[in-house]
Amino acid sequence: TNSAPEFDTVIHRRKTRPVKVGDVTIGGGYPVVVQSMINEDTLDIDGSVAAIRRLHEIGCEIVRVTVPSMAHAKAMAEIKDKLAKTYKPVPLVADVHHNGMKIALEVAKHVDKVRINPGLYVFEKPKANRTKYTQAEFDEIGEKIRETLEPLVISLREQGKAMRIGVNHGSLAERMLFTYGDTPEGMVESAIEFIRICESLDFKNLVISLKASRVPVMLAAYRLMVKRMDELGMDYPLHLGVTEAGDGEYGRIKSTAGIATLLAEGIGDTIRVSLTEAPEKEIPVCYSILQALGLRKTMVEYVACPSCGRTLFNLEEVLHQVREATKHLTGLDIAVMGCIVNGPGEMADADYGYVGKQAGYIALYRGREEIKRVPQDNGVEELINLIKADGRWVDP
Numbered sequence: 001t002n003s004a005p006e007f008d009t010v011i012h013r014r015k016t017r018p019v020k021v022g023d024v025t026i027g028g029g030y031p032v033v034v035q036s037m038i039n040e041d042t043l044d045i046d047g048s049v050a051a052i053r054r055l056h057e058i059g060c061e062i063v064r065v066t067v068p069s070m071a072h073a074k075a076m077a078e079i080k081d082k083l084a085k086t087y088k089p090v091p092l093v094a095d096v097h098h099n100g101m102k103i104a105l106e107v108a109k110h111v112d113k114v115r116i117n118p119g120l121y122v123f124e125k126p127k128a129n130r131t132k133y134t135q136a137e138f139d140e141i142g143e144k145i146r147e148t149l150e151p152l153v154i155s156l157r158e159q160g161k162a163m164r165i166g167v168n169h170g171s172l173a174e175r176m177l178f179t180y181g182d183t184p185e186g187m188v189e190s191a192i193e194f195i196r197i198c199e200s201l202d203f204k205n206l207v208i209s210l211k212a213s214r215v216p217v218m219l220a221a222y223r224l225m226v227k228r229m230d231e232l233g234m235d236y237p238l239h240l241g242v243t244e245a246g247d248g249e250y251g252r253i254k255s256t257a258g259i260a261t262l263l264a265e266g267i268g269d270t271i272r273v274s275l276t277e278a279p280e281k282e283i284p285v286c287y288s289i290l291q292a293l294g295l296r297k298t299m300v301e302y303v304a305c306p307s308c309g310r311t312l313f314n315l316e317e318v319l320h321q322v323r324e325a326t327k328h329l330t331g332l333d334i335a336v337m338g339c340i341v342n343g344p345g346e347m348a349d350a351d352y353g354y355v356g357k358q359a360g361y362i363a364l365y366r367g368r369e370e371i372k373r374v375p376q377d378n379g380v381e382e383l384i385n386l387i388k389a390d391g392r393w394v395d396p
């Protein structure tokens, strides 16, 4: 029957624990969170505040900043302050790029989440023969990581803040590389090693990421992570992303191929699209992915036919006019169809339809019902009037 799960049209998200980052919650059934990262130097306080604000205003719900030195960590205090005074508090994440605990400890006071990269915690003595590490060697190294990480974990735990264990395919530690190879398994074991240390310190405000620049690697890593977490009874939310996706159309498609594939399987609680472009460009891509999958509805959903020999008006032009006139309305589905040959069903149950009727005339639909026929020249205006008459219009 069509109620069998494989025919279900709703995405069933994997159950995860809620992790708070400022006033935003990742996981726990909350909407998939959109995030990005500024590329200003964190020492440029005004520039960073302006960049964080610009991103937040267009829907970036969590903003990440890079913190490569103690001076940068201290600058975060000013950035946080200035944001609160001149704008509002924005959930902030600090990327700490090496295992310098002093920097992480300082910045943990000023941000809501600290991202660490397990690949940078290297305590092994280099092995010339590339042999696998034994359990005893893992335990010994694990103990050193634990000692290093403990103050940060305790600080975050006591402040009720979060940590992202952000594994990158390109920067696995030698013990993982020699033992598991440059593989999704190595990425997953790297994350689990750090999760176990955090759990041993009674800290579970964790978000996990396993990014790679190759989509198949990234997909395999997240899927394996979910499988391993299920086996181990872990329910940490996942941060999805494809690293170094590049720019332009292919960068967007590559990011979408990775992120959307997993989201469609119910995997993923927060996303970042990494483009080699201004970070503002990433946010609409994130929202479009979420909207296309039916996970979040933040825009008008336009349904339009591709046009063909039967099309009775310039579809591309009309779609553009309809979009310009209505794009500020949220929660509506609007269809623009060249003709009605295949019936209103083709309009995918849109709330409103603008449909070619006969030369020079279009029909306006509300749901599946034809409301009126109007000259095509007045089509967009009449569509707006219909939406207004239904009380579903708001001024831009």
Ligand code: SF4
Pocket: 305, 306, 307, 308, 309, 310, 311, 312, 337, 338, 339, 340, 341, 342, 346
């Ligand atoms: Fe062609 Fe009509 Fe289908 Fe549009 S809706 S593609 S105009 S047949």
